[in-house]
Amino acid sequence: MTETPGRPLDEGTLRALVPRVLAGLVRRGEDFDSAEDALQEALVEALRVWPDHPPRDPRAWLTTVATRRLVDARRSAGARDRREEATVVAPVPGPTEEGDDTLVLLFCCCSPDLSPASQVALTLRAVGGLTTREIADAFYVPEATMAQRISRAKRDLRGRRLDQPGDLAVVLRVLYLVYTTGHSGRTDLAVEAIRLTRQLTLATAEPEARGLLALMLLNHARRGARWDAEGRIVTLDVQDRSLWDTREIAEGVRVLQSALAAQSPGRYQIEAAIAALHDDATTADETDWPQILAWYDDLVALSDEPLRQDPAAVLGRAVAVGHVQGAGAGLRETDRLSRVLGDRHRWYAVRGYLFELDGDLSAAAAAYADAANRATNTAERDHLVRQAVRIRAAEAGPTIRSVRPARS
Structure with missing residues (x-):
């Protein structure tokens, strides 16, 4: 990427550069924490220098300055050797290496040594380029809590060489977690997850990536249809x-x-x-509910203990059963799931939908209300409250069109 001299670099462009530069440093075998610290120093220097002297190649500029900071840090620690001298003149990664660099960084952030929450947070910070506050907002936690989580993840990786391939299954899971975070309202995270996954499919033939x-x-x-003009959930x-x-x-x-x-x-x-x-x-x-039910049967069969390992799949299957075999059959499926899933709001929401499908409006309203009381997401809780109110109103008058709660 080339910038015209004399033209300041906007914040969005600078943010997009951060994960690419960090990826290039890590790809060369730099310690993750040290590389990020060096890049932060380079960014501070960029904010000072670029307004008056914007570089022709911002990525190369940041990489060079960050590399010098890394070398200076090693010199001050008495760790200067031939490899470090070689690092000073190491070639700046070119545009053709950018994709590989980002994937290397992605695999590093998805190290199996980290907890799932840390994997996602570090991926969003290092690969997605989000600030700690933005990540905290996405997960509805205080910024200080997220800062501690990210610091702990980097500390767990400290001293490790992060230039070895990781576990693809872990990367796929983390990317899906990033996507579902964005899917719940922050579209930018969903778009970023799609971009990274698309890039991953170009580097592996694994069908699960596709x-x-x-x-x-x-x-x-x-x-575009998932939320109404007032920001309320619109079901499928x-x-x-x-x-x-x-x-x-x-x-x-x-x-x-x-x-x-x-x-x-x-x-x-x-x-x-x-x-x-x-x-x-x-x-x-x-x-086509019969086909959907057949696919749910295959999905549930993948887990040794689907009730514990994949509750969303078994609840989705119960809805499909309700459409194919009748609402009563779907409710019997949920009865079978009650011992393990009976304290979850989604279990009650599915019950509400199936009761409504079966014509038992009183039971449907009660189930939706129970689901709302257990929901932790504000938008979903408000939606379930509206469902309960709608059903109670329907009991006193003409039937109102059913609104499905299970999938959006």
């Missing part, structure tokens, strides 16, 4: 499907077909197939 990309695309295609069956991104759906289907062609279906491919069937329906009434 399955994850397809799943993200097929869900993200509905983003009442969304304005003309607002869905048909190009994104088509791409998701193509990617999914490519993944399934490998004949090694995994969790992300199966979830993407379910999402594709929802997206393929012109109206909610045209949804």
